[in-house]
Amino acid sequence: MLEVYPEALAQLNSDAFNHVLTTVDFGLHQQDVDIIMICMRALKALAFHITTKRQKLATWTYSTDIVSTAADALFPLILCEPNLYQGLGNELVEKQGNSNFRTRLANALQVMTTSNQLSSSLDRLNYQRFRKNLNNFLIEKFVGF
Known part of the structure; x- marks a missing residue:
């Protein structure tokens, strides 16, 4: 979900947002390498989305x-x-x-x-x-x- 629709996470209410992040955090603490890799990809997608949004704000243009x-x-x-x-x-x-x-x-x-x-x-x-x-x-x- 975070890799395909990272912008959807930003639109969630705070409870749902916290639930998703808690789930990712839980996955990062597991022993299964596949689960950890999925969580890392989710974090990468989220971080990429946030960075892209911030860069767009920094390059705001105006007439x-x-x-x-x-x-x-x-x-x-x-x-x-x-x-x-x-x-x-x-x-x-x-x-x-x-x-x-x-x-x-x-x-x-x-x-x-x-x-x-x-x-x-x-x-x-x-x-x-x-x-x-x-x-x-x-x-x-x-x-x-």
Whole structure:
């Protein structure tokens, strides 16, 4: 099942998922070499599937047109609700399990709204600066992290 349908395992509820993994673990502790080999192939398939999914996430691509449009909408929203932006950013940072990642994400969010001589004026130059900052944030978030 794991060799043919590894994505199905990811869709199982937690009880069913734990049952499958417990079964594989049980098989790995048996004396029969064939059973151990089957369990190892199942783990290989699962690990391959997870690695492939992570690589696809790391190579996520996006349209610069979409980023520009999103930046043009996001920039005035951040300016009119800075406390809300800060709160949402803090919530996102706190949800991260890795402390190194938390620090990097917090810094990236801060840099997005302060770097490149960005000011609180909604003029053409600041929109351009914020587009660049958002694009840099996305590159850092999905490539550098």
